[in-house]
Amino acid sequence: MMTQATYAGVLDLTVGAFLLAAVLIVWRRELSSIVHLLAWQGAALAAIPLAEGIYRGDAGPIVVGVVVLVLRAGALPVLLLQAVGTADTERRESTPLVNTTSSLLITAGLTILAYAVTRPIIALNPAPATRAVPAAFAVILIAVFVMVSRRRALSQAVGFLMLDNSITATAFLITGGVPLIVELGASLDVLFAVFVLGVLTSRMRRTFGGTDLDQLRELRD
């Protein structure tokens, strides 16, 4: 059991780590380190229901937390790491559409925006979990930004997984726990999406010799 103050402290630290992982994903270029950061983000996500389960003495959130931990911090990053190419040009996100400096400043703007638009939600119920919603919401916006600004198929997949992580985190924080069956369904969906993306990435590489999606825009014979 933990006290309310410890629970709030643990929650702040986890959500902060969650947001920090998203920021570092925007910062780094090496695809393998981006995937490792995604695993850390998954672990931070799993800590939200785990902390809640321990605080309330309830087994349900703990089971959800363990499932999330195994899937998002274990299985999905391992699958993605296998899809990272070995060629030199394939291991880095060398030329994103927006350069890193502007990306970081845009991320800062998105974070502020998230705090601005979630104020009514916090005003509804100023509990520790609700106060952390803006950080999870900021990660949703950052994930969408990563998806539209990256060129490599793999980093777009990371953006997609980050989006899913952040939506799950928002759900955990707002509703105070998602039923196990719903979480299981969503997680299986994501797992299959990553399977398909992994297969697609390796076939793209075999057919076209690269995963730069910008080169696949026009038809050639």
Place this chain on the structure above:
Amino acid sequence: MSALAVVAAALQVVCVLAGAPLVVGGMRQVRARLEGRAGGGVGQPWRDLRKQLRKQQITPRGTTVVFAVAPAIAAGSTLLIAAIMPIFALGSPLDSTADLFGVVGLLFLGTVALTLAGLDTGTAFGGMGSSREITIAALVEPTILLAVFALSIPGQSANLAAIVSATLHNPGQVLSLGSVLAFVALVIVIIAETGRLPVDNPSTHLELTMIHEAMVLEYAGPKLALVEWASAMRLTVLLTLLANLFLPWGIAGADPSPLAVLLGLVAITVKVAMLAGALAAGEVFIAKLRYFRVPELLAGSFLLALLAVTASYFLATPTH
């Protein structure tokens, strides 16, 4: 305010004056040993200063008073910071005159003075160095202000002594998210501001890469000694600031006894020596960043500082 607090504040200035070259010497020595060299010893910067102070005063033709007074402004503003901020005692008589924002302003006053001096010489290197230095300074300033803002939220004040005593009364807040993020942002900013690796290499005079050294290339003799002394003091003051904002233990109170002042002196010496040693040891493992990649690093530290503000302002649980 006791007489001893005034004595302690005066002692702070003397200690920064005398200790700054030793800090630089210690960092060079750590670096030399880790690279397998013998090194010049901790006292080498003092010997260099003595040599330069004995040399003849030379002023390049065509330079104006801007060039002549810049070293004095840089050194003077740093010494003023040393008198204001709590280094080993909290109750400096100047403490109420300037808060952390004032200290940041004084730091940039020194930078701007040297930048103008670099432009005043009219040489290619001086102008190039000034342009680079002011680019970095312009990127550093918002980060420092944001990090300061984040640190002043828990203490409800931007006054340095108030922040330090708030941390002393509530040690747990050092490990809060906002404080950790502000620490990382401040470390990056201090590295950029004092021209250490990976932003600038202080031990090179290669024309393509130098920043601070290019700016002060025309100085010689006693003025060069003053410039180097000022940059060593700036490094020392910033390391002290970092140590006292995040690890204030051992600092003497507002109404100290002689023993407490002595203890504070020993504590801050140990803390600064450890920070400087860690910085020097870290520099062995990294190469200088390309100049065009520096804004990336500083944008990252700006973002960390912004997150520190949001974390300590929005996430912080209400204490009442």
